[in-house]
Amino acid sequence: MRTPVIAGNWKMHNTVDESLKLVRELKPLVAGVGGVEIVVAPVFTALDAVSAEINDSNIALSSQNVFWEEKGAYTGEIAPGMLKDVGCTYAIIGHSERRQYFNETDETVNKRVKAALKAGLTPIMCVGETLEEREGGKTIEVVSRQVKGGLAGLGSAEIDKMIIAYEPVWAIGTGKTATPEQAEEVHADIRRLVGQIAGAGTAAGIRILYGGSVKPDNVDVLMSQSDIDGALVGGAALQADSFARIVKFETK
Numbered sequence: 532m533r534t535p536v537i538a539g540n541w542k543m544h545n546t547v548d549e550s551l552k553l554v555r556e557l558k559p560l561v562a563g564v565g566g567v568e569i570v571v572a573p574v575f576t577a578l579d580a581v582s583a584e585i586n587d588s589n590i591a592l593s594s595q596n597v598f599w600e601e602k603g604a605y606t607g608e609i610a611p612g613m614l615k616d617v618g619c620t621y622a623i624i625g626h627s628e629r630r631q632y633f634n635e636t637d638e639t640v641n642k643r644v645k646a647a648l649k650a651g652l653t654p655i656m657c658v659g660e661t662l663e664e665r666e667g668g669k670t671i672e673v674v675s676r677q678v679k680g681g682l683a684g685l686g687s688a689e690i691d692k693m694i695i696a697y698e699p700v701w702a703i704g705t706g707k708t709a710t711p712e713q714a715e716e717v718h719a720d721i722r723r724l725v726g727q728i729a730g731a732g733t734a735a736g737i738r739i740l741y742g743g744s745v746k747p748d749n750v751d752v753l754m755s756q757s758d759i760d761g762a763l764v765g766g767a768a769l770q771a772d773s774f775a776r777i778v779k780f781e782t783k
C-alpha cells in the first residue's frame with residue numbers, strides 16, 4: 532500500500548505573513564484527514580514561521596530546492612542540514628523551473644538528491660518533458676534519462692525513501708492537464724524503470740506524483756489511476772480551499 536502524497540509548491544509567492552495566513556486557513560480544513568501525507572513548500576524565508584505554525588498538525592514541510600554541500604563558501608545556497616534545522620522533512624528537487632531558468636541538470640539533481648537523502652530529507656525529484664519533446668515522440672526517452680540520471684549511484688534502500696514527481700512541462704501553470712491516460716502511461720513507465728534500476732520491491736513501493744495544473748475538478752480522476760500516488764500542486768495550492776479539496780481527493 533502506497534500512502535498518497537499531496538504536496539503544494541508555493542513557488543516564489545507569499546511573504547511570511549501571507550504564508551502564515553494561508554497555512555492557518557489550511558490547517559482546520561485538513562485537520563483529521565488521514566491516510567495521505569500533506570506537504571507544503573513555502574519560500575525559504577517563510578520556512579521557519581510555517582514550521583512553527585504546523586508543528587501540531589498533519590501538515591509537513593518541504594523546501595523548493597536544496598544545495599549539495601553541508602556548509603562553506605556557497606553564497607546564496609542552503610544546505611540540507613539547515614532545512615532539517617527549520618523543520619523540513621521533504622525537499623523538492625529538479626523542478627522544471629529550476630532546470631529551465633537555473634541550469635539544473637540531471638547531474639546536479641543527482642547531487643542534490645544524494646545530499647538530501649544523507650541528511651534524512653525525503654527528495655521529491657521532478658521529471659518531465661517539454662511540449663516539443665512530447666510532440667517529437669521523445670517523452671519516454673527524456674523522462675527515462677532524467678530518472679536514470681537523478682537516481683545514478685543510489686541503491687534500492689535509498690530509492691525506497693524517495694518520491695518522484697512526473698510533471699510534463701507543458702502542463703505546468705498552463706491550465707493544460709495531461710489526460711489521466713497520458714499521465715498513467717508515463718507513471719507506469721517510470722515504475723517499470725525504477726524496477727529495472729532498483730528491483731521489483733522498490734518499484735512497487737515508490738510514490739510517483741503527478742504535477743501539472745492539478746485542480747479540485749481533475750484530481751479525482753487523476754488519483755484514480757493505478758500508478759498515480761499523489762500530486763505536486765502549484766497554482767491551486769495557493770488557495771486553502773482548493774488545496775484542501777485536492778487533499779481530500781476521492782478515487783473511483
Ligand code: PEP
Nearest residue numbers: 703704742743744765766
Ligand atoms: C508545479 O509547480 O509543480 C505545478 C505543477 O504547477 P501548477 O499546478 O500550477 O501547474
